[in-house]
Amino acid sequence: MESNNKTAPVLELKDLQKSFGENHVLNGFNLKLYKGENLVVMGKSGSGKSVMIKCLVGLIEADSGSIRIKDHDITKLGQNELDILRTEIGFLFQGSALYDSMTVRENLEFPLRRHKKMLELKGNTESLVVEALTNVGLADAIDLMPAELSGGMQRRVALARALILKPKIILYDEPTTGLDPITAKEIIQLMRTIQDTYNTSSLIITHDVDCARVISNRMILLVDGINYAEGTYQELIASQDPKVQAFFKN
Amino acid sequence: MGKTKTILDNSKDFFAEVGDMSYFTARFFREVFKPPFEFKELMRQCFNMGNRSLLLVVVTGFILGLVFTLQSRPTLMEFGAESWMPSMVGISIVREIGPVIIALICAGRIGSGIGAELGSMRVTEQIDAMEVSGTNPFKYLVVTRIAATTLMLPLLIVTGDTVALLGSALIENLKGDVSYLLYFNQVFDAITYADIVPATIKSFFFGFAIGLVGCYKGYYCSKGTVGVGEASNAAVVYTSMLLFIIDFIAVFITDIFF
Numbered sequence: 001m002e003s004n005n006k007t008a009p010v011l012e013l014k015d016l017q018k019s020f021g022e023n024h025v026l027n028g029f030n031l032k033l034y035k036g037e038n039l040v041v042m043g044k045s046g047s048g049k050s051v052m053i054k055c056l057v058g059l060i061e062a063d064s065g066s067i068r069i070k071d072h073d074i075t076k077l078g079q080n081e082l083d084i085l086r087t088e089i090g091f092l093f094q095g096s097a098l099y100d101s102m103t104v105r106e107n108l109e110f111p112l113r114r115h116k117k118m119l120e121l122k123g124n125t126e127s128l129v130v131e132a133l134t135n136v137g138l139a140d141a142i143d144l145m146p147a148e149l150s151g152g153m154q155r156r157v158a159l160a161r162a163l164i165l166k167p168k169i170i171l172y173d174e175p176t177t178g179l180d181p182i183t184a185k186e187i188i189q190l191m192r193t194i195q196d197t198y199n200t201s202s203l204i205i206t207h208d209v210d211c212a213r214v215i216s217n218r219m220i221l222l223v224d225g226i227n228y229a230e231g232t233y234q235e236l237i238a239s240q241d242p243k244v245q246a247f248f249k250n
Numbered sequence: 251m252g253k254t255k256t257i258l259d260n261s262k263d264f265f266a267e268v269g270d271m272s273y274f275t276a277r278f279f280r281e282v283f284k285p286p287f288e289f290k291e292l293m294r295q296c297f298n299m300g301n302r303s304l305l306l307v308v309v310t311g312f313i314l315g316l317v318f319t320l321q322s323r324p325t326l327m328e329f330g331a332e333s334w335m336p337s338m339v340g341i342s343i344v345r346e347i348g349p350v351i352i353a354l355i356c357a358g359r360i361g362s363g364i365g366a367e368l369g370s371m372r373v374t375e376q377i378d379a380m381e382v383s384g385t386n387p388f389k390y391l392v393v394t395r396i397a398a399t400t401l402m403l404p405l406l407i408v409t410g411d412t413v414a415l416l417g418s419a420l421i422e423n424l425k426g427d428v429s430y431l432l433y434f435n436q437v438f439d440a441i442t443y444a445d446i447v448p449a450t451i452k453s454f455f456f457g458f459a460i461g462l463v464g465c466y467k468g469y470y471c472s473k474g475t476v477g478v479g480e481a482s483n484a485a486v487v488y489t490s491m492l493l494f495i496i497d498f499i500a501v502f503i504t505d506i507f508f
Contacts, residue, residue, distance in 0.1 A: 054378075057382045058381075059378050059381060059382065083384040083385075083386075084384065086381075086382055086383065086384040087383075087384045089382070091379070091382045091383075093375045093378070093379055094375070095374055095375060097374060097375040097376050097378065097379040098376070098379075099371075099376050099379070099380075100374075100376070101367075110380070110383065110385065111383035111384065111385065113385070114286070114384060114385050115384055161379075161383075165383070165384075
């Protein structure tokens with residue numbers, strides 16, 4: 001889409017390194033996400049995809065390298081500034097991570113409590129919650145508890161919660177993992193709709209080749225903590241490199 | 251050599267844990283006075299902890315009073331000192347047995363609950379989700395829970411002490427023909443501020459310790475569902491030990507000043 005444009009990236013990782021003891025997970029990973037783009041990072045389980053995305057939002061501290069989001073180096077931000085920057089990023093967790101002691105409504109209201117005034121969002125809390133739930137097709141579930149929802153519905157509510165502050169960047173950590181193929185397809189379709197509605201840039205971490213094929217504008221293959229291969233889905237699947245081929249065949 | 255290394259490693263782990271917990275405590279004091287204040291969540295936690303522990307505390311306190319009086323009676327009768335029963339039971343329960351037993355019960359009921367709840371929130375990434383939404387999970391989850399236990403435990407202990415004295419009065423009334431009025435007159439004659447004030451101050455520290463250890467173990471829980479079980483278990487074990495240490499220090503200080 002806009003992967004080759006000349007505008008500055010909205011998100012950039014440079015030479016990211018992270019180790020856990022002797023286990024070197026990221027060994028100089030680089031990434032640029034441009035406005036309006038769907039960038040998919042693929043890799044085997046345990047290849048460091050989730051560590052990379054958590055470094056990106058400051059949940060894990062990187063050993064070295066720079067992480068720039070909208071011209072801010074997040075490694076140099078104070079807690080308050082980081083919290084404000086985080087309102088521009090939506091994060092969909094692998095297991096949905098809904099607050100299980102709160103209703104769906106309270107889950108969506110939670111991010112609004114602190115930031116609604118600052119972000120000058122139009123409408124009251126109720127209308128924002130209903131709008132976000134309507135956009136993921138779950139307006140009727142507003143008063144249910146997370147335990148009363150199916151896996152697919154939980155993922156949708158989590159997506160609505162990620163969207164409630166109207167972020168410009170959305171990070172998806174394995175959005176289709178643990179879902180049946182039909183629900184997975186529905187979630188992928190929803191991700192595309194959301195991008196059109198909210199005009200977001202998306203970074204998608206997955207090992208689901210189908211998901212990558214449908215959603216990606218550009219892909220990075222993460223192997224041994226580095227960008228092993230980059231390109232569109234068609235370019236990567238046509239690659240003669242045995243490691244890339246092995247990944248798609250498996 | 252191997253054994254020496256293990257002892258050294260264990261010592262290192264112990265001091266690292268003490269250091270982490272000290273940092274956690276310091277962070278609590280830094281956050282507790284800083285706005286925004288989570289009053290609604292604090293009230294919810296107070297209600298949960300107080301209301302849901304009340305029945306357990308009442309039953310435990312009542313049985314404590316009954317058993318204590320029944321067990322002490324024969325010995326006091328042997329010395330012809332059964333008239334001392336109300337003052338002895340009153341002072342023992344208010345100063346020592348009531349606070350310690352109720353605090354231990356609450357460590358099991360509240361401390362393990364906090365450890366398991368926060369632990370499961372940690373392993374299911376709910377705490378991470380709060381953090382990436384730009385809110386402060388430490389303030390919302392930890393500060394409110396520690397404040398709630400610190401505020402609620404003295405109330406639960408007062409309730410437990412009162413019910414224990416009622417249980418004791420019931421036995422004295424049935425077995426010794428002592429009227430309730432006479433029993434409580436003797437209890438309140440015997441109890442002084444030197445008994446009540448240190449016990450009350452001590453109970454705030456008990457509540458703080460229960461909340462602190464439960465939150466610390468749960469907040470830094472790892473290793474999946476196994477970790478949640480470990481956090482819950484460790485919360486009770488560590489808190490129980492800490493309660494006895496606090497009690498010892500409190501008795502030591504009380505002995506100097508009162």
